[in-house]
Amino acid sequence: MAPRVLVSDELSETAVQIFRDRGVEVDFQPKLGKDKEKLAEIIGNYDGLAIRSATKVTEKLIAEATNLKVVGRAGIGVDNVDIPAASRRGIIVMNTPFGNSITTAEHAIALMFAVARQLPAADNSTQAGKWEKSKFMGVEITGKVLGVIGAGNIGSIVCARAIGLKMHVLAYDPFLSKERAEEMGVVKVELDELLAQADFITLHVPLTDKTRNILSAEALAKTKPGVRIVNCARGGLVDEKALADALKSGHVAGAGFDVFEVEPATESPLFGLPNVVCTPHLGASTTEAQENVALQVAEQMADYLVKGAVSNAINMPSITAEEAPILKPVIRLADVLGAFVGQVTESAIKEIEILYDGSTATMNTKALTSAVLAGLIRPQVADVNMVSAPIMIKEKGIILSEVKRDKTGVFDGYIKLTVKTANQTRSVAGTVFSDGKPRFIQIKGINLDADVGNHMVYLTNTDVPGMIGFIGTTLGDANVNIANFQLGREKQGGDAIALLYVDGPVSEAVLDKLRANPAVRQAKPLVFNVD
Numbered sequence: 001m002a003p004r005v006l007v008s009d010e011l012s013e014t015a016v017q018i019f020r021d022r023g024v025e026v027d028f029q030p031k032l033g034k035d036k037e038k039l040a041e042i043i044g045n046y047d048g049l050a051i052r053s054a055t056k057v058t059e060k061l062i063a064e065a066t067n068l069k070v071v072g073r074a075g076i077g078v079d080n081v082d083i084p085a086a087s088r089r090g091i092i093v094m095n096t097p098f099g100n101s102i103t104t105a106e107h108a109i110a111l112m113f114a115v116a117r118q119l120p121a122a123d124n125s126t127q128a129g130k131w132e133k134s135k136f137m138g139v140e141i142t143g144k145v146l147g148v149i150g151a152g153n154i155g156s157i158v159c160a161r162a163i164g165l166k167m168h169v170l171a172y173d174p175f176l177s178k179e180r181a182e183e184m185g186v187v188k189v190e191l192d193e194l195l196a197q198a199d200f201i202t203l204h205v206p207l208t209d210k211t212r213n214i215l216s217a218e219a220l221a222k223t224k225p226g227v228r229i230v231n232c233a234r235g236g237l238v239d240e241k242a243l244a245d246a247l248k249s250g251h252v253a254g255a256g257f258d259v260f261e262v263e264p265a266t267e268s269p270l271f272g273l274p275n276v277v278c279t280p281h282l283g284a285s286t287t288e289a290q291e292n293v294a295l296q297v298a299e300q301m302a303d304y305l306v307k308g309a310v311s312n313a314i315n316m317p318s319i320t321a322e323e324a325p326i327l328k329p330v331i332r333l334a335d336v337l338g339a340f341v342g343q344v345t346e347s348a349i350k351e352i353e354i355l356y357d358g359s360t361a362t363m364n365t366k367a368l369t370s371a372v373l374a375g376l377i378r379p380q381v382a383d384v385n386m387v388s389a390p391i392m393i394k395e396k397g398i399i400l401s402e403v404k405r406d407k408t409g410v411f412d413g414y415i416k417l418t419v420k421t422a423n424q425t426r427s428v429a430g431t432v433f434s435d436g437k438p439r440f441i442q443i444k445g446i447n448l449d450a451d452v453g454n455h456m457v458y459l460t461n462t463d464v465p466g467m468i469g470f471i472g473t474t475l476g477d478a479n480v481n482i483a484n485f486q487l488g489r490e491k492q493g494g495d496a497i498a499l500l501y502v503d504g505p506v507s508e509a510v511l512d513k514l515r516a517n518p519a520v521r522q523a524k525p526l527v528f529n530v531d
Contacts, residue, residue, distance in 0.1 A: 003069075003305040005048035008033040008055045011074060015050075015294035022302040024048070040064045048072065048301050051080070059085035070304050072297040075284055076100055083315055084529070093314040094300050097385070098153060099293035100284035105157035107283045108202050108232040109165075111256030114277045115228050116141055116200075118254075121274060139199075139253075142166045147198030149214065150233070151176045151186065152381070152392060155204030159186050170194045173205075173396070174348050174380060180397025195222040200230065207234035208382050217242035220252065228254040232283045235260040244269035247276065258283050317386045319367045327364060330415075331371045333430050333438035336452050336528055337417045338375025340428050340440075344458060344524050351399040351420040352376070355429075359413030361404035369402060372417055414441060438530065443488070443497055450486035453501035456526040457511070462519045463489045463496040470517060471498060478510040 002025045007016060010030045019026040027046070032039050033055030043049065044066040051057065052074050062068070062085045071081055073095040086093050114120060117138035125132050146162045148155050151173040159169050169186040172194045181188035191214075194201070201223070205211045215229065215238040223229075229252060231238055240261055246252040247270075254275040260268050263281060270276050284290070296312075303309040310318050317331045354372055356365055370386035373393055377384045384392065393400055407413070416429035429442035430452075440450040444460070457475075461467060468487070475482060484501035506525050514523040 003047040004045065005050055005301060005305070006032070006043070006046040007050045008039060009050070009052035009074075010054075011050060011052075011294045011298070012291055014291070015074075015298040018295065018298035019302055023306055024302050036061070043068065048305055050074065050297055050301060053077070053080055055080065057081040057086065062086055062089055062091065065089070065091070070094060070301055072301040074099075074290075074293040074297040078314055087315045087529075092304065092310060092316045094297065094304075094310075094312050095314060095385075096293040096296040096300075097312060099296055100289045101154050101157055103286045103289035104232055104283035105154050105161060105204075106286075107258060107279075108154075108158050108204070108230050108256075109161050111230045111232065111258065111277055111279070112146075112200055112202065112228070113141065115230065115254040115256040115275075118275070120277050141200075144168070144199040145170060145197050147172070147194040147201040148186070149173075149191070149194070149201065149203045150205035151181075151184070152204065152395065154233075155202075156184060156395060158202055158204060159184055167200075170198060174346070175377070175392070175396045175398070177348065177350055177397035180395070183397065191219070192222055195219060196224060198224060198227060200228045202230040203233045203237050205233055205237065206380075206382050207236045208380065210380065212236050213239045215239065215243070217245070220246045223252065225251055226253045228252070228256075230256040232256075232258040235263060235265075241269045244273060247273050312385060314385050317367045317371055319364060323364055323367070327367060329432045329436040329438070330360060330363060330368060332530065333432050334368045334371035334415055335375040336438045336530065337415060337428050337430050338372040339378060339528055340375075340443075340458075340526060341417055341419050341426055342376040342379040343526050344522070345419060345421065345426055347421040347423055349376075349398055349419050349421055351401075352393070353401045353403065353418045355403045355405070355416040355418070357405055357409070357414050357416070358407035358411065360415050361406070361413070365402060365404065368415065369400075372415070373400075376417075376419070411441070416442070440486075440499060443499070444490075444495065446488035446490055446495070446497055448486045448488040448497070448499065450499045451484050451501050452528055452530050453483060454528055454530060455502050455504055455506070456528065457498075457500040457502060457506055457514075458522070458524045458526055459498040459500075459514065459520055460522040461496050461498070461517070462521070463491075463493050464519045467496070467498070467517075467519060471500070471514065474513050475500070475502070475506070475510065478507070478513075480504070480506055480510065 004025045007028045016026055016028050040061050043064050048070045050072045059082045068091050070092045076097050078095050083093050118136045122136040146167045146169050148171045151171040162169050163185050170189045171186040172191045176188055256277040258279045300311050310316050319327050373389035374384050374386050377389050411431045414431040418427040430440050438452045481503040482500050486499045489496035511523045
């Protein structure tokens with residue numbers, strides 16, 4: 001029986017035909033995504049669901065999707081898909097991470113021009129029969145300093161376009177190496193330096209806990225007077241109320257926004273201000289981009305449903321059906337090791353080395369490396385996957401090396417990840433036991449044996465008496481239950497580590513109490529998805 005796919009949002013007929021040509025039965029109902037009840041009523045009849053942004057794939061909908069195997073999003077953003085719920089049900093979530101890149105970058109450049117020359121306001125005035133030539137005094141783009149926050153796929157395209165416009169480009173991106181910056185023709189800087197020097201600022205980062213309100217009231221106060229700000233990335237990166245205040249005071253000269261904290265945006269502190277240009281999330285809205293992502297998602301979904309091939313999956317590695325049973329627990333280990341280092345490393349990574357020892361060296365290390373890199377980047381880039389992660393590492397100029405060797409220790413096989421920054425080297429190693437669960441076996445060269453939990457706390461400290469009691473008492477007083485507790489040390493009185501498997505998130509207030517101990521150098525919360 002042929003697999004069945006429901007297309008619940010607008011896709012081109014060419015994309016729909018790709019499904020048919022590859023032996024997939026298609027039910028094309030492009031308006032259905034807006035009818036939640038009807039969609040939930042029939043979703044159980046399909047193996048695949050192809051969507052854009054109108055369809056909301058919620059946990060409730062997934063509960064009704066008894067046969068669903070794959071959700072394909074024509075576009076990069078998957079905010080409208082409950083990925084954890086899909087993962088728990090074994091549903092693959094695919095996107096098309098690069099189909100909108102040029103279109104979004106061009107929209108950012110277009111908004112920059114519109115803000116610099118007040119084009120919308122000048123158009124409205126002229127068409128109203130006024131001739132207010134002296135009212136709309138603009139500024140040139142040439143020779144100005146552009147600050148790009150996020151120099152990934154889209155940000156790097158903006159950098160190239162801006163250099164072509166004879167702008168001086170500063171880039172802030174923790175993952176951007178100095179060598180890659182030089183290759184791009186931009187200057188790598190820290191955020192405060194960018195804020196102080198940029199005449200224009202454009203944002204091209206995902207919305208994460210680290211990037212939310214990256215342009216807060218405090219950050220905006222550090223900007224150069226007369227700066228103009230463009231956001232075509234995600235709503236929530238800029239504090240809209242604080243920006244509105246800065247615009248009204250004249251400190252910020254103008255802003256161009258395509259994305260908002262709440263969408264659809266029917267109101268915003270930015271609306272109605274004379275020096276602001278707003279568009280309704282049009283970054284991906286070109287004929288070429290919409291067609292590209294539609295064709296890509298149809299090809300990917302058809303390949304998976306017919307051949308079992310997986311590509312551009314958010315929650316599934318790119319592996320063959322034959323490899324899946326063997327690789328699945330090791331891929332989970334690889335992701336955990338990457339996520340550990342990604343969460344404890346705050347400065348820019350220059351080099352990555354992945355060591356495969358014993359049985360892991362004979363596996364599909366390309367998939368394992370992709371899993372390591374995806375875990376490593378995910379704390380900064382939430383929607384990274386195993387396909388896009390290696391590309392992002394390469395674009396950022398980070399040196400990546402793999403080492404394979406025969407079994408050297410007591411474990412049949414293990415993986416060791418080492419990363420180097422300008423200031424330090426971090427390493428972590430892990431293995432998979434017979435129960436299929438990942439385990440930490442070494443951190444910073446210190447041996448230990450620790451389960452991996454969804455919520456953990458990692459401490460580094462000087463080895464002094466009383467640390468076990470201090471940690472236990474501090475967490476106990478905060479009503480934090482410790483499920484497992486592993487310690488290790490380099491030598492008596494030397495470097496020591498503690499890895500705690502706790503029942504839930506630990507607040508910053510509790511972590512601050514741990515950090516207050518003079519012997520504690522670092523106390524970091526860790527989050528893993530190991531269920």
